[in-house]
Amino acid sequence: MVQQLGYLPESASQTAGPYVHIGCTPNFVGIHGIYAEDLGATPFPEDAPGQRITLTGVVRDGLGKTLNDVMVEFWQADAQGRYGPGAQGFARRASNFETGEWELKTIKPGAVAGMAPHIGVWVVARGINIGLQTRLYFEGDDHSKDPLLTRLEHQNRRDTLIARDTGNGTYRFDICLQGDGETVFLDM
Amino acid sequence: MTLMPRNRANHPLPYAPGYKSSIPRSPKLALVSGAPTATEQTGPVFGHELIGKLDNNLILNFTGEPAIGERIIVHGRVLDETGRGVAGALVEVWQANAGGRYRHKKDGYLAPLDPNFGGCGRTLTGADGSYEFLTIRPGAYPWPNGVNDWRPMHIHFSVFGQSFGQRLITQMYFEGDPLIARCPIVNTIPDKAAIDRLVAPLDMGRALPHDCLAYKFDIVIRGNRQTMFENRMEGL
Numbered sequence: 474m475v476q477q478l479g480y481l482p483e484s485a486s487q488t489a490g491p492y493v494h495i496g497c498t499p500n501f502v503g504i505h506g507i508y509a510e511d512l513g514a515t516p517f518p519e520d521a522p523g524q525r526i527t528l529t530g531v532v533r534d535g536l537g538k539t540l541n542d543v544m545v546e547f548w549q550a551d552a553q554g555r556y557g558p559g560a561q562g563f564a565r566r567a568s569n570f571e572t573g574e575w576e577l578k579t580i581k582p583g584a585v586a587g588m589a590p591h592i593g594v595w596v597v598a599r600g601i602n603i604g605l606q607t608r609l610y611f612e613g614d615d616h617s618k619d620p621l622l623t624r625l626e627h628q629n630r631r632d633t634l635i636a637r638d639t640g641n642g643t644y645r646f647d648i649c650l651q652g653d654g655e656t657v658f659l660d661m
Numbered sequence: 662m663t664l665m666p667r668n669r670a671n672h673p674l675p676y677a678p679g680y681k682s683s684i685p686r687s688p689k690l691a692l693v694s695g696a697p698t699a700t701e702q703t704g705p706v707f708g709h710e711l712i713g714k715l716d717n718n719l720i721l722n723f724t725g726e727p728a729i730g731e732r733i734i735v736h737g738r739v740l741d742e743t744g745r746g747v748a749g750a751l752v753e754v755w756q757a758n759a760g761g762r763y764r765h766k767k768d769g770y771l772a773p774l775d776p777n778f779g780g781c782g783r784t785l786t787g788a789d790g791s792y793e794f795l796t797i798r799p800g801a802y803p804w805p806n807g808v809n810d811w812r813p814m815h816i817h818f819s820v821f822g823q824s825f826g827q828r829l830i831t832q833m834y835f836e837g838d839p840l841i842a843r844c845p846i847v848n849t850i851p852d853k854a855a856i857d858r859l860v861a862p863l864d865m866g867r868a869l870p871h872d873c874l875a876y877k878f879d880i881v882i883r884g885n886r887q888t889m890f891e892n893r894m895e896g897l
């Protein structure tokens with residue numbers, strides 16, 4: 474016999490289910506009066522320095538169908554490449570019930586510790602048994618030294634992590650859960 | 662602090678055909694692994710000013726009038742894999758009402774809405790990682806999957822640790838519920854012991870006589886290890 478290491482196993486994930494909004498964005502589904510505003514509604518104060526950008530996207534399943542019940546969370550650095558303070562840089566969006574679109578108005582993050590500017594993204598929904606972690610990089614930035622993008626074995630999948638510049642500070646980032654053009658998901 | 666690698670054996674399989682929705686929504690290709698960076702290592706810190714007085718009281722937080730159902734306390738601790746209590750962790754919960762109906766336009770189940778039950782709550786853990794909710798026992802409900810599939814009584818939990826890489830959404834089940842073993846969503850988890858860890862025992866030590874029963878549900882999130890060598894100077 475030896476001593477016990479004493480680590481605890483992580484609790485198992487379970488799907489967020491179709492009613493994730495009730496807990497995470499109740500005002501979005503018309504449950505008002507419990508929380509003044511949904512968590513992560515605005516990632517930065519109005520006077521935060523930096524370039525204003527608008528991100529939009531949808532999440533599609535393996536058959537190309539747009540998910541209209543997905544929740545996406547974002548975690549990003551400020552324009553100087555610093556995380557925080559507090560919950561600054563965190564945002565949460567539910568996709569539109571009809572179109573499946575989400576939209577996030579934020580500021581363009583600065584580069585952090587040798588990595589190209591990017592936003593951490595976490596996706597949950599009915600049918601997703603454990604939250605999916607990915608990243609949103611920006612078209613037009615220099616990605617030639619980014620440690621993650623440069624070491625992807627399948628370089629033809631790299632564009633799945635890069636939001637398309639659609640002009641005037643808007644970027645498009647569609648996520649594909651499965652099949653052709655499957656987004657690179659991370660275990661980091 | 663450094664995040665410990667996630668042990669996927671503790672988790673459900675992404676593709677679990679018994680749960681039909683997972684079939685088109687599970688990635689087919691391998692996850693790309695890497696050491697956590699500042700993006701995964703840091704995370705939002707929520708302050709106590711976020712939390713309203715009744716946020717963790719689902720019996721009263723919707724209208725101020727009490728919701729219908731069996732009154733229960735749900736309490737426990739948020740710990741990480743190293744065994745440390747995680748202080749200041751944001752815990753959000755949502756659930757069906759006592760009849761098994763959600764306040765959501767996509768839920769058309771026969772059971773009626775309770776005008777005094779919203780169905781969500783949140784709290785921040787204390788210094789030792791402890792949290793507490795007052796709520797009603799949610800009802801089991803049928804759902805479209807197999808012809809006659811029912812969800813066991815459950816409460817959905819969303820947990821933030823100190824790092825974005827610790828994000829976890831899970832569900833709490835109730836001791837003794839015969840629907841647990843039959844549930845296709847529960848059974849996306851291949852490891853029976855991992856399922857058992859999601860089942861909260863009745864805790865008469867925390868029940869309040871003539872008031873409510875209690876269930877204890879500890880949640881373990883990914884470990885953040887800390888060693889004296891962690892922040893060593895460059896070149897040492």
Ligand SMILES: [Fe+2]
Pocket residue numbers: 490492756757812815817
């Ligand atoms: Fe549920």
